[in-house]
Each structure stands twice: as structure tokens, then as C-alpha cells.
Amino acid sequence: MRLRGCHPEPFYPVASPVAHSIAGFWTFMLWAARSKVHLISACRRYLPQLILLVLLANLADIDVLFGLGVGTNADAFHRGFTHSFVAAFLVALAVSCVWRIAGSFRRSFTLYFLAYSSHLLIDLCTGTKLGWNSTASGIPLFWPWKKDFSSPLVLIVGVKHKDLPMLFSMQNLQSSLYELFIFGVFTAALLALWVRHQKNQAMSHERETPARAVYNSNPMQSNERIP
Ligand SMILES: [Zn+2]
Numbered sequence: 001m002r003l004r005g006c007h008p009e010p011f012y013p014v015a016s017p018v019a020h021s022i023a024g025f026w027t028f029m030l031w032a033a034r035s036k037v038h039l040i041s042a043c044r045r046y047l048p049q050l051i052l053l054v055l056l057a058n059l060a061d062i063d064v065l066f067g068l069g070v071g072t073n074a075d076a077f078h079r080g081f082t083h084s085f086v087a088a089f090l091v092a093l094a095v096s097c098v099w100r101i102a103g104s105f106r107r108s109f110t111l112y113f114l115a116y117s118s119h120l121l122i123d124l125c126t127g128t129k130l131g132w133n134s135t136a137s138g139i140p141l142f143w144p145w146k147k148d149f150s151s152p153l154v155l156i157v158g159v160k161h162k163d164l165p166m167l168f169s170m171q172n173l174q175s176s177l178y179e180l181f182i183f184g185v186f187t188a189a190l191l192a193l194w195v196r197h198q199k200n201q202a203m204s205h206e207r208e209t210p211a212r213a214v215y216n217s218n219p220m221q222s223n224e225r226i227p
Pocket of ligand 1: 119
């Protein structure tokens with residue numbers, strides 16, 4: 001595990017829990033869509049599942065506590081092992097053994113892996129300046145390979161967390177609101193697509209139902225189905 005306390009600028013801006021939590025919600029949407037459950041009722045009926053996916057989407061930043069725990073600083077171990085696919089794999093494996101949220105082990109594992117990996121994807125695109133530049137901090141995506149990966153396209157400015165005044169600064173509030181807006185717009189677009197898909201499905205079902213009724217009312221055809 002790398003100690004980053006000696007870095008000339010040790011406090012990297014990080015995407016706030018706002019972005020990561022919404023990404024966790026996206027994986028819940030995916031699960032609800034595949035399960036053909038209405039989203040609103042799914043949120044009510046499957047709240048523990050939703051909370052679990054949101055927690056997994058935030059879990060990689062637990063390494064901040066490692067740094068605070070050994071008394072160095074919050075960034076001492078930040079963006080280390082926990083920000084890798086190996087960690088995503090191990091966490092998904094462990095949670096799938098305890099709770100199969102999507103019925104089968106394979107489906108549950110995939111969902112957990114996606115929720116955890118959404119954090120990695122967001123961190124890849126987090127830097128100090130929006131746009132096409134090299135300000136993204138980088139994460140060891142393929143740990144134990146020590147190379148840091150970062151996106152050349154920075155989509156999230158991130159919040160600064162050097163100390164409490166900075167954590168609750170106006171700049172961080174603006175960054176969090178920006179994340180809420182961008183991720184909120186994307187969520188609204190996903191919801192619109194989903195509603196459209198459900199309407200199309202309902203219409204095709206309505207078209208199929210009368211045709212099936214006519215088919216079943218025809219004794220010749222109905223009898224053909226009986227072996
Ligand atoms: Zn992170």
C-alpha cells in the first residue's frame with residue numbers, strides 16, 4: 001500500500017458521495033429494470049438492497065479512514081488498493097456469498113461488481129480542472145500493477161478535504177451541487193428511456209393479447225397446441 005503523505009500536493013480533490021451514491025442508484029435501477037419491477041415500488045419494497053448498492057458505490061473511499069486511523073492524514077492511503085478491480089472483485093465475491101440480491105450468485109456478483117466499479121470510473125474522471133487535460137489524480141486500476149490510470153477527460157472537479165473548514169467550504173458546496181446537477185440530468189435521461197421502454201412493452205403486450213384471444217377462441221388452432 002502506498003503512503004502518499006509526502007506528495008507535494010497530498011490532498012487530491014475527490015468526487016463527493018453525491019456522485020458515487022447516484023451511481024449506486026443507477027445499479028439499483030438496472031436491477032429493477034431487469035427484474036421488471038416498477039422503480040417507485042422497488043425503492044419502497046427493496047430499500048435495504050438500494051442502501052447496500054449505494055454503500056458499495058462509496059466503499060472504495062474507506063481508505064481515507066486507513067490514513068486517519070494511523071494518524072497521518074486522510075490521503076495517506078487514499079486511491080490505493082481499494083481503488084482497483086481486484087478490490088471490486090473481492091468485495092463483490094464476499095458480499096455475494098452473504099446476500100444474493102438478484103437471486104443467483106452470478107447475477108448478484110455482477111451487480112455488486114458494477115456498483116463498486118462505478119466508483120472507479122467516476123474517480124478516473126475526477127481532477128482539478130474540467131475538460132480535456134491531465135489534472136485527473138489517477139488510480140491503480142489494475143493493482144498489484146502499480147501504474148496509475150486516469151482519464152484525459154475530466155468530468156468532475158471534486159471536493160477538497162484537507163481539513164474541516166475546507167471540507168465545508170463554499171467551493172466544495174459548489175462542486176457537490178455541480179455533481180448533483182450533472183448526475184441528476186443523466187439519471188433523468190435514464191428514467192425517461194426506461195419509461196419509454198416500459199410504454200413500448202405495454203403497447204406490444206396489448207397488441208399481443210387480443211391476437212392471442214382470437215387464436216385461443218379458434219378450436220382448430222387451440223386443439224393444434226395440445227399434443
Ligand atoms: Zn474514491
